[in-house]
Amino acid sequence: MIPTIIVHGGAKTITEDKVAANYAGCTAAAEAGWAVLIGGGTATEAVEAAIRVLEADPTFNASLGATLNSDGEVELDAAMMEGSLSWGAIAAVQGIRHPISVARKIMDEKPRLLVARGAERFAAENGAELCKKEDLIADEQWQQWKEDREVIDRPNTVGCVALDASGFLAAGTSTGGTTKQQQGRVGDTAVVGSGLYADNKLGACSTTGDGESIIPVVLAKTAIDFLTGDRHPDEAAQMAIAALKSKVKGEAGCIILDRQGRIGWAYNSSHMACAYMTTGQDKVAVFTQK
Numbered sequence: 001m002i003p004t005i006i007v008h009g010g011a012k013t014i015t016e017d018k019v020a021a022n023y024a025g026c027t028a029a030a031e032a033g034w035a036v037l038i039g040g041g042t043a044t045e046a047v048e049a050a051i052r053v054l055e056a057d058p059t060f061n062a063s064l065g066a067t068l069n070s071d072g073e074v075e076l077d078a079a080m081m082e083g084s085l086s087w088g089a090i091a092a093v094q095g096i097r098h099p100i101s102v103a104r105k106i107m108d109e110k111p112r113l114l115v116a117r118g119a120e121r122f123a124a125e126n127g128a129e130l131c132k133k134e135d136l137i138a139d140e141q142w143q144q145w146k147e148d149r150e151v152i153d154r155p156n157t158v159g160c161v162a163l164d165a166s167g168f169l170a171a172g173t174s175t176g177g178t179t180k181q182q183q184g185r186v187g188d189t190a191v192v193g194s195g196l197y198a199d200n201k202l203g204a205c206s207t208t209g210d211g212e213s214i215i216p217v218v219l220a221k222t223a224i225d226f227l228t229g230d231r232h233p234d235e236a237a238q239m240a241i242a243a244l245k246s247k248v249k250g251e252a253g254c255i256i257l258d259r260q261g262r263i264g265w266a267y268n269s270s271h272m273a274c275a276y277m278t279t280g281q282d283k284v285a286v287f288t289q290k
Contacts, residue, residue: 001167002261002279003037005030007050009060009273010156011208011253014288021059023286026275029053030284033162034277043162043170044082044104051078051100051172054158058138062158063097065138066176068145069183074136076176077189078103079113083169083200087111089190090119094133100174102128103190113190145180157189159196159206161257169204169257171196171220178211187211193221202227203236203258209269213250217243223254233257233264241266265290 007029033050058065078099079089088107157175175189188194188211197220198204205220223240233256253267275286
């Protein structure tokens with residue numbers, strides 16, 4: 001198998017002053033995951049490594065840099081899924097620096113979705129990197145929230161999909177939700193089939209966009225189902241976004257890898273930050289528009 005990784009920094013509008021930061025952040029994430037893959041690591045390890053980079057970068061809506069909810073607080077969701085159909089997810093958590101790592105710990109122990117205080121307790125008991133909840137509030141997001149400013153370029157979810165040398169696939173997603181969302185609101189990110197999906201027999205997908213639109217069309221699973229018949233992931237991604245547009249209103253995007261390591265991505269927002277790396281490239285390919 002050909003090791004391959006693709007990351008996204010969200011389907012959104014990227015203003016001119018944020019293009020360079022999106023390029024740099026997605027490139028760094030792809031490089032981190034790629035280093036794991038070429039070092040003999042698993043797809044799961046690569047996805048976690050890549051998303052941790054995005055969670056630590058205030059350019060993106062995940063952990064540090066996340067949007068603030070109706071109470072002016074950061075609430076985070078994340079999920080991980082392997083091509084063996086193992087999965088783990090957390091939602092509506094505070095004070096966790098790397099939610100993706102907690103989602104992976106849950107997956108490794110027993111597939112389930114943990115929320116709020118129960119998820120935070122699990123994180124603490126399993127050695128996750130914790131902090132004061134206020135430490136995840138970035139200055140820019142606080143000013144936007146305080147001034148009730150319209151946020152143009154903040155959302156959405158970040159994600160990653162990887163294929164390792166043994167043919168194993170994994171997908172991950174992480175988000176701070178939507179700007180001024182109601183406290184306790186959970187979108188698609190932590191929902192298997194909507195925010196992500198992985199099946200070693202077909203491929204893996206991570207989505208981004210309006211959760212309330214993504215959930216009813218089960219976007220990630222829909223995209224993977226379109227891979228049947230050896231359809232190219234790029235066509236499958238476009239078909240999935242077209243299917244969403246035909247049924248509901250809302251912006252969304254998705255990234256896909258199939259079991260051959262072929263790459264696909266599509267979106268109906270203005271931009272989608274995206275970067276990928278595979279054997280034969282001398283550097284990461286990175287985009288904010290297709």
